[in-house]
Amino acid sequence: MAISKGDKDAVEMLLDGGMDVDTKLGFGWSPLMCAVNVANFELAKLLLNRGANASLSKDHWTVLMASITASAREDQIASCVDLLLSRKADPNVADRSKTTCLMLAAREGYTKVINLLVSHGAELDSQDGMGFTALYVAVQHSQQEAVLKLLQLGADKSIKSNAGKSPMDLASSLKKTQMRRILSSTSHVATLQASGSVEENLSKFFKTNTEPPSSNESVAKMDEVELLLHGLELGHLADIMVEHDITWGYLVTMEEEDLQKMGVTDPSDQQKLLRAVKQMHLDQVDLETISQLGVEDASSEDLQSFLISLRKECCHLTEVIRDVNVRFPRHRSQLVFTLDPKKEAQAICNQVIIQTKDLQKEVVCLRNLLGEVSEAADGCGPPPAAPRSSRRSLSSVALSALGAAAVVLLLCRTARAQAVFS
Known part of the structure; x- marks a missing residue:
């Protein structure tokens, strides 16, 4: 009752009173199994610190399995799984039907948990009693993100079940068109990072179809x-x-x-x-039409429209990149391979920083020119002609900076398909 209510003080009191930390509760489960099955990280940590066995099992059902099948959010489950793995829980123990923890995570579509299990030695291509692999299970349960994750980690999609079906065959029989695309477009995902730039790898990952589909149905490239x-x-x-x-x-x-x-x-x-x-x-405005700033109403409106659009797009990019930063993996346990082995993404970020500084300079220049125009107008004198190069460079630098930022955003979003984002 204390565990189900999340009453940490009551659990501590019972343990202090002499209760065995691995005492048998309902169904013969240990307190730790019950705690992780409700995804209570703090209780699980308390029990482990008091000596609970992270590898204990009941009828071939392990603490790790109890955690993965908890009715909770994936991030809560992932925290408990990470804790158990850090305490030497074996991710490769199977139940009576030879179902592994990785298969359970694939069934639920838990990409974070899949990452953690594989990073701690879970076997990608183990087969259960029916010959199903984790990849096969993910296809069976329509878990597209789990399929992508397993393929990225190197899962073998050619392994067939006892019935002679591969994951591709299963996707075809179930008429899962999108699943077939993913399987046909990621034939060698695990080897993509061995050579080529980040851009090339991304292109290969999403657009290469190196193996023909297993049926006559045409599978378009992603x-x-x-x-x-x-x-x-x-x-x-x-x-x-x-x-x-x-x-x-x-x-x-x-x-x-x-x-x-x-x-x-x-x-x-x-x-x-x-x-x-x-x-x-970005709404593009032809700055060639702005011949005399502040003289023709249409020209003034064009300039103002362009600047408003630029401001909005800068705000959007700031928000999106901030969101990427928040989601980016912070801990090594969340990664099973390097996201940026050749530092191409870092180099692009450096370029974006330089280009955004150039954008700032150009906008400051435009602001000063507009100030001079206002002063001249107030003095009833002719406005000084803005240098043609300055007006044109604002557009080019703005679009260049935003375009480069979009590249980084694309890289980060695709990295999210390759790593766990919390």
Whole structure:
């Protein structure tokens, strides 16, 4: 009762009173199994510090399995799993049907837990009594993010079940079009980082189809729209986009009503997608039309419209990159391979910093020029002509900086598909 209520003081009192830390409770479970099954990190830590056995099992059901199958948020479960693994819990112990912890995590789609298990030695390609691997289980339960994660970690998609079916065969029989795309587009994900730049690796990951599909059905390559959807954690919308043949050029023109008609009915999905598209596009104004600042109303409006757009886009980028920073993995246990082995992403970030400084200088220059125009207007004198190069460079530097920032955002979003974001 104390564990179910999360009453840490009561648990401590019972332990201090002489209760065995591994005493048998309901179903023969230990207190630690009960604590992690409700994803109570603090209680689990207390019990482990008091000597609880992190490797204890009941009828081949381990403490780690009890944790992974808890009814809680993934981040809570991942914290308990990380704690147990740090106390030497074996991730490769299987139950009576030979189901492993990795298979349980794949079934639930817990990518953070999958990362933790593999980083602590979980075997990727173990098979249960029916010949199912963790990858097979993830396909069976339509867990696309788990499939991506397992493929990135090197799972073998050619292994067949006892019935002679591979994960691709299963996806075909269940008519999971998007799952087939993922499986066909990531034939050698585990080796992508061995050579080539980050940009090349990303391109290969999302667009290469090195193996033909196992049936006559044509499997299209993953394109920019699908890349965007996965980066936004909206991969479940990919089939709808494919069904309606939505291209990138068409997507950027769509409104909420268009998404609704197409079948994207969840308001949160609609807003997330529309915001992302808006963030990636800067309204471009032809500065050649601004011949005399402050003289013609249309020219003044064009300039003001451009600057308002620039301000909005800078705000959007700041918010999105801040969100990426918050989600970026902070602990080594959350990574199983290096995200940026050749420092290309760091180099791009350095370029973005330089370009944003250039953007700041140009905007300051424009502000000063506008100030001079205002002073001249107040004095009834002709406004000084702004240098043509300054006016043109504002547009080029702004777009260059925003474009580079978008590249970094793309890298970070794809890195999220390669690592755990908390």
